[in-house]
Amino acid sequence: MSLTVGHVAHLAGITVRTLHHYDEIGLLTPHERTHTGYRRYTDDDLTRLQQILLYRELGFPLDEIAAILDDPTTDELTQLRRQHDLLTRKSERLKEIITAVERTIEARTRGIALTPEERLELFGTFTPEDHEPEAEQRWGAHPAYAQSRRRVASYTKADWLELSAEADAIHQDLAAACKAGLPADSQAAMDLAERHRGHITRWFYTCTYEIHRGLGELYVSDPRFTATYEAIAPGLAAYLRLAIVANADCREES
Numbered sequence: 260m261s262l263t264v265g266h267v268a269h270l271a272g273i274t275v276r277t278l279h280h281y282d283e284i285g286l287l288t289p290h291e292r293t294h295t296g297y298r299r300y301t302d303d304d305l306t307r308l309q310q311i312l313l314y315r316e317l318g319f320p321l322d323e324i325a326a327i328l329d330d331p332t333t334d335e336l337t338q339l340r341r342q343h344d345l346l347t348r349k350s351e352r353l354k355e356i357i358t359a360v361e362r363t364i365e366a367r368t369r370g371i372a373l374t375p376e377e378r379l380e381l382f383g384t385f386t387p388e389d390h391e392p393e394a395e396q397r398w399g400a401h402p403a404y405a406q407s408r409r410r411v412a413s414y415t416k417a418d419w420l421e422l423s424a425e426a427d428a429i430h431q432d433l434a435a436a437c438k439a440g441l442p443a444d445s446q447a448a449m450d451l452a453e454r455h456r457g458h459i460t461r462w463f464y465t466c467t468y469e470i471h472r473g474l475g476e477l478y479v480s481d482p483r484f485t486a487t488y489e490a491i492a493p494g495l496a497a498y499l500r501l502a503i504v505a506n507a508d509c510r511e512e513s
Contacts, residue, residue, distance in 0.1 A: 261291045261299035271308060286325050287311060306335070313342045317349060403464035410463060422462050429454050433499055434492035443501030452499065452506035468507035475500035 268275045281287035282298065287307055291299035300308070307328065314324045328338070414422070433451050441448050452471075459466040459474075466474075478484045478496045488496035 261289075261301050262305075264289075264298045264300070267300045267305065267308070270305075271312060273312070281308075281311065281321075284321065284325075286321055286328075310338055310342065313346070317342075317345050403466075403470065406464040425458055425462075429458055430488075430491050430495075433502075434495055437492050437495050437498040443498050444505035448498075448502040449506035449509055452502040453510070455499070455503070456506075468511055471503050472507050475503035 262270075264275050264278050268278055278287070278298070282289065287304065289298040289304050290301045293299060310328060311324055314327065315321075319327070327333070333341075429451065433448075433455070436445075436448050436451060456466045456468075456471045459471075478488060479500050485496045488499060
């Protein structure tokens, strides 16, 4: 059984003019014609058309498609495997693009005022949006969560650079105190804990002493936080927690 050019065009989602062009350049010449000269497409023609359309979807020009399909050393199964591999690669790339677009939509929705280049420079491969569901689940009901989201949404690249530099300075001073063997309840260590609390209050949310104590516990109970501080200096997570508790007790008593 063979099909008319109009029927094939409808099935393939292309125009009759396109099929005529494929015929004119020798890319797809139907095997049958009626006695009046009208084109009729056989099953083999439809198989070739499917391959042509797949390669077109992958961005191949028509002359390259013709060379590929007419290669006498390549059979239909090899063609299909090649197409499958190319389509799989394209699918993976499209998934990456879709993910990037979704993250940009999320960032715009939240009002984050950073370009993609700035986000890459500041955060590298870390994407804050990936951790948003967990953060909302854990702290979404707390007013500090909403306050933090409002503040962060307006930060520019300069704000993030200043924020990061300030945090790094505090962490390095804490690491130096820990390495020097200063007791966590010493005045110097407690002053550093207070700087840490003030940094959070300045940039994210009002960090009360109660909240600060909770953060200290989180730094030693959540392996991700612990690893971050341990990378700065061994034992720093536990040291900071003790300094936070000592500072909170001292400040609340005074």
